[in-house]
Amino acid sequence: MSVDVQPGSEPFTHLGNANGVLVLHGFTGNPASMRPIAERCAAAGYSVELPRLAGHGTSVEDLTTTTWEDWLGGAEGAYDALAAHCDQVAVVGLSMGGGLAARVAELRPVVGCVFINPLVKPPPSEFVEGVDALIASGMTSIESIGSDIKRDGSVESSYDATPLVPLRSLFAGVATVSEDLARIGSPSLVIASREDHVITWDRADELVEKVTGPVERVWLEDSYHVATIDNDQALVESLTMDFLARVFA
Numbered sequence: 001m002s003v004d005v006q007p008g009s010e011p012f013t014h015l016g017n018a019n020g021v022l023v024l025h026g027f028t029g030n031p032a033s034m035r036p037i038a039e040r041c042a043a044a045g046y047s048v049e050l051p052r053l054a055g056h057g058t059s060v061e062d063l064t065t066t067t068w069e070d071w072l073g074g075a076e077g078a079y080d081a082l083a084a085h086c087d088q089v090a091v092v093g094l095s096m097g098g099g100l101a102a103r104v105a106e107l108r109p110v111v112g113c114v115f116i117n118p119l120v121k122p123p124p125s126e127f128v129e130g131v132d133a134l135i136a137s138g139m140t141s142i143e144s145i146g147s148d149i150k151r152d153g154s155v156e157s158s159y160d161a162t163p164l165v166p167l168r169s170l171f172a173g174v175a176t177v178s179e180d181l182a183r184i185g186s187p188s189l190v191i192a193s194r195e196d197h198v199i200t201w202d203r204a205d206e207l208v209e210k211v212t213g214p215v216e217r218v219w220l221e222d223s224y225h226v227a228t229i230d231n232d233q234a235l236v237e238s239l240t241m242d243f244l245a246r247v248f249a
Contacts, residue, residue, distance in 0.1 A: 003058040003059065003062050004058060004059075005052065005057050005058055006030065006057050006058065006157060008030075008032045008157060009030035009031060009032055009052060009056070009057025009058075009157065010031065010052065010057075011031055011049075011050055011051050011052040012031055012035055012038045012039070012042075012048065012049075012050035013048065013049055013050070013081075014038075014041075014042035014046075014047060014048040015047055015085070016042060016045045016046050016047040016048065017045045017046060017047060018047070018085070018086050018087040018088070019045075019046045019047065019086060019087070019088055019089075019090075019244075019248045020046065020047040020048070020049070020082030020083065020085075020086030020088070020089040020090070021038075021041040021046045021047070021048050021049075021082075021089070021090050021091075021092060021244065022049050022075070022078055022079050022082055022089060022090070022091045022092070022101070022104065023037060023038045023041070023048060023049070023050040023091075023092045023093070023097075024050075024051070024053070024075055024078075024091070024092070024093040024094070024096075024097030024098075024100050024101050025050070025052075025053065025056065025094060025095075025096075025097045026094045026095030026096045026097050026098075026119075026158075026226070027056075027095060027096035027119075027145070027162075027166075027167070027170055028056070028060075028063065028144065028145060028146050028158045028159040028162055029056065029094075029095070029146060029156055029157075029158045029226070030052060030056045030057030030157060030158070031050050031051070031052050031057065032057075032156070032157050033094060033156050033157075033158075033226055033228050033229055034050055034092075034094055034097065034228055035050065036228065036229065036233065036237065037092060037228060037236070037237055037240055038050040040237050040240070040241055041092075041241075041244070044241060044244075044245075046244070046248075047082055047085065047086050049078040049079070049081055049082050050078075051074045051075065051077070051078040052074075053070075053071045053074045053075070053100075054066040054070035054071060054073075054074055055070065055071075055166065057157075059159075060141065060159045060160070060161050060163055063159065063163055063166055064140070064163045064165060064166060066166055067166065067169040067173075068169045068170055068172060068173030068174075069169075069173075071096070071100060071173075072100055072103055072104075072173065075100040075101070075103070075104055076104060076107070076108070079091075079104050079108055083108075088110075088111045088248065089108075089109070089110055089111065090110055090111050090112040090113065090114070090244055090247055090248070091104055091105055091110050091112075091113050091114070092113075092114040092116070092240060093113075093114070093115060093116065093118060094116045094117060094118075094226070094227075094228055095116075095117055095118065095119050095198065095199070095225065095226075096119050096170060096174075097116075097118075098115040098116060098117065098118020098119060098120060099118060099119045099120050099170075099173070099174045099177050101113055101114075101115065101118070102115070102118065102120050102177050102181065102184065102207070103173070103176070103177050103180075105183075105184045105186065106177070106180045106181070106183040106184060107183075110186050111186055111187075111247045111248065112186050112187045112188070112189070112243060112244065112246075112247030112248075113184065113186060113187070113188040113189070114188075114189045114191070114239075114240050114243055114244070115188060115189070115190045115191065115204060115207060116191045116227055116228060116236060117191070117192055117193055117196055117198075117199060117204075117225050117226075117227055118190070118204055118207065119170075119174055119199055119202075120174060120177050120178055120181065120202070120204070120206050120207055121174065121178050121201070121202045121205075121206040122171040122172075122174045122175045122178065123171065123201050124201060127201075128168070128171055131164055131167060131168055131171070132168065134164055135164050135165060135168065139164060140163060140164060140165075141161040141162055141163045141164055142161070142162050142164065143161065143162065144158065144159060144160050144161055144162055145158075145162050145198050146158025146159060146160075146162075146226075147226065148196070148197045148198050148224040148225035148226055149223075149224055149225075149226050149229065149230045150195075150222065150223055150224045150230055150231055151223070151229075151230045151231045151233075154229050154230060156226050156229065178206055178210075181206065181207060181210035181211050182210050182211065182212050183212075184211040184212065184213055185211075185212045185213040186213045186247070187213050187214045187215075187216075187243075187246075187247055188207065188211055188213055188214070188215045188216070189215075189216050189217075189218070189239065189240070189243040190204045190207055190208060190215060190216065190217040190218070191217075191218050191220060191227065191236055191239060191240075192204045192217060192218070192219055192220065193219075193220045193223050193224055193225060193227050193230075193232075194219055194220065194221055195224055196224060196225045197224060197225060198224075198225040199225065204217065216243075218239055220232045220235070220236070223236075
C-alpha cells in the first residue's frame, strides 16, 4: 500500500567522501528533526544517510503496521548503503534513533557513536505492564510524546498520538539493545538534556555504565527531549561535528 509522505519528512542522502555518517530520528518523529545535523555532516564533506524509518512521516495508522524489526531493518539498510562506498562509518541518533544507532554499533563496525537523549533502556516493568493492559483493553493509542521542545516557536512535525502496539515493540527492541551494550567498543558521545519529559527513567546512564569504549557525556541545560531543534541546537551540532572529526581522523 502506498502512503503519502508529509512535506519535510523525506529522507536525506548525500554522497561525499569515504567517511560515512548514519543519522537516525526518533519514534513518531521523522527525518526533519535530524536534517540540520545531516546537512552539517554533508557540508563537512561526509557521506550521509538519514532514512525515513518505516511508518514515520506519514500517518499514525501507517506506523501502527510497523515494528522494531522494520525500523532496525531501515537503519541497517542505510548503514549498508554507506558501507558500500565508505571506509568507515559513524552513527548519530536521537531518542529511538539512539537505540537503533546503538543496535547498529552492536552488530556492525562503527568508528564512533553520537547518542542524543537516547532510548537504550526500557521503562520500568510496571510501565510496560500498563501499556500491555491498555492494549488488552482495546485501546490503540495514547497522547502524543512528540515535540518536547523548550524553544518558543520550534515544533517537531511528529504524530499527534502514540500508537500502543508499536510502542510495545519499541520497548522489546530496546531491551535487546540494553543487554548487548558491552559490544560497543568504539568511542561514544552522549548528549543528554537535564530536563526531558519523554525519557524520564534514564539519562543515558545505561550507556555510560555498559559500553566498553570511551564515553564522553555532555549535559544540556536549556533543551528538552528533541534537543536537535531546541535552544541547544547549535551546541549539539558543534559537539557532534567536533566528535566526528576526531573519530574519523
